[in-house]
Amino acid sequence: MNDIQVLHDSQSIKFRKPFGAVEVGQKVKMSISVNREIIVAIELIRFDGTKINIGMHKEYLNNGEFKYSVEVDTSDALGILEYYFILIDGYDRVYYGNNDDHLGGIGQIYTYNPVPYQITVYEKSFIPSWYKEGVIYQILIDRFYNGNGNKTIDNPKENSFIYGRWDDSPMYIRDSFGKIVRWDFYGGNLKGIIKKLDYIKELGVNIIKLSPIFKSPSCHKYDTADYETVDEMFGTNDEFRELCKVANSKGIKIILDIVLSYTSSDSKYFNKLGNYDETGAYNSPNSKFYNWYKFITYPYRYESWWGMDERPNIDSMQQEYINYIISENNSIISKWTSMGIGGWNLNVTDELPDEFIELIRKKIREINEEIVLLGDIWEDASNKISYSKRRKYLQGNEVQAATNYPLRESLINFIKGYIKSDKLKQKIMSLYENYPRESFYGNVNIIGTNDTERILTVLDENISLLKLLIAIQFTLPGVPLIYYGDEAGLKGGREPDNRKSYPWGKENKVLVDFYHKIINIRNNEDGLKKGKLSIFETDPDVFAFERSYENERIIILVNVSSEAKLVKEVNLSGNYINLLSINEKYKFIGNSSVITIFPYDLKILRRI
Structure with a gap:
């Protein structure tokens, strides 16, 4: 299958919806596009290591490609649900999995041992606003x-x-x-x-x-x-x-x-140096703290953090x-x-x-x-x-x-x-x-x-x-x-x-x-405390991203090079103010906005 062209992007809702981690029980639609008609299946690997192979539904696209899709139920998949695709054409078989860097997004073809993608399946958790916004x-x-x-x-x-x-x-x-x-x-x-x-x-x-x-x-x-x-x-x-x-x-x-996970050896619990009135685990096997520790040869040899005998390990359970x-x-x-x-x-x-x-x-x-x-x-x-x-x-x-x-x-x-x-x-x-x-x-x-x-x-x-x-x-x-x-x-x-x-x-x-x-x-x-994150593709020395929340839009632009850079990839239509310098204002018309970022400079632009 040397001429086969395949694409799955785990960070695009075109291929995986919804984006990112999902609450347990939520269904995830998985898709992959192939440049010709073959057999495609998805291999799911649960948190406990068990594998499930599921065939995928075929759909012919107007551009001549084929789209294969399946809906995955996560009701019994709490933890990490990994996956990759199996592509079969006659007697030939290849795999499409995550990239070699394990970073998600666009993957690659493997002839064996594909690197799997990851879906984090979790139970709903609450984090208080005082912390998240702090x-x-x-x-x-x-x-x-x-x-x-x-x-x-x-x-x-x-x-x-x-x-x-x-x-x-x-x-x-x-x-x-x-x-x-x-x-x-x-x-x-x-x-x-x-x-x-x-x-x-x-x-x-x-x-x-x-x-x-x-x-x-x-x-x-x-x-x-x-x-x-x-x-x-x-x-x-x-x-x-x-x-x-x-x-x-x-x-x-x-x-x-x-x-x-460990205490000091000079503690009331272990009391190796005898500095406490308590009978520590080191002093007697009858100590009420004895079972906390992991002795190998009592009392001189015991498990410790990174081999530091002044930090004896605790049996936390x-x-x-x-x-x-x-x-x-x-x-x-x-x-x-x-x-x-x-x-x-x-x-x-x-x-x-x-x-x-x-x-x-x-x-x-x-x-x-x-x-x-x-x-x-x-x-x-x-x-x-x-x-x-x-x-x-x-x-x-x-x-x-x-x-x-x-x-x-x-x-x-x-x-x-x-x-x-x-x-x-x-x-x-x-x-x-x-x-x-x-x-x-x-x-x-x-x-x-x-x-x-x-x-x-x-x-x-x-x-x-x-x-x-x-x-x-x-x-x-x-x-x-x-x-x-x-x-x-x-x-x-x-x-x-x-x-x-x-x-x-x-x-x-x-x-x-x-x-x-x-x-x-x-x-x-x-927008900076709660806003959605979108990162733009720009000049290699410029990092540009957006934080958007309700009607707020903030664009952050950072230039780490010694040369001024023209940023054209970010749609800045409208009026903006640089929050780092409130007298610095911009007005962009249409979708052809261009902004100059000076050497080692940054801008935090808020739409007004």
């Missing part, structure tokens, strides 16, 4: 601000390293094996966040994502020692209640980061652990949620079983439907496979949205010239196609976090390029996140250099002003 500010508490009047540090830990100056560069003190032997502290605390709430509010932010607050030996607190208590260097449980109360009064919600964290009336989830937080972020989500995440989501729903549950997932969360198991993250009963690391990677690659706008479009459209709409619009759109290099360093300190990146981040669907200090121009490479203290009084005013402007634009435009 802007997040991520804070590492120790590095943000010391709210004590005399800048003293509360309850410094034994054998810790306290920086002599707030603006000292961070470092780790390690032994000959690379293990951290003295944790470093600047002295940021909850009082400091309370004192800076007006700064955060004035920036235009309505959500604060806090690093873990729980007692822990480390500066970052991702290794919990006691889930019931705020770390004494950060403050008290009552001060956390006060933070939630004051933040809520200013229209700011708090989201807590939590690690539930152990019933006593489930009761403690989730089920009991005063469980950890209940206790802190009742203090007035707006949501939870599950760190290292891949380490938690689906069943455990479902229990957390169920508990949160029982408490308050307005509470959100997010997941820190580094890949496409709709089809993630971890530990050889396909995950159920976005099927409707686990996390409502995920940290959008795939978008970050694609945006950086485009801004730095590693990929062109056509590939960026493919990458974004793949996520748009694979994610349930609520999850896509709830994704945490990041350009930097505590786990990545500082974005200004990634871009070789080029503020012009950073502005382009920020503009795309804040105008695409999703919830944009600012990693504390990025708006002030903090630089830094790998950990711990990416966790410097906030440079109070030494901010980059150009960047701070730009963040104010772009956040204000997003907050005031429903």
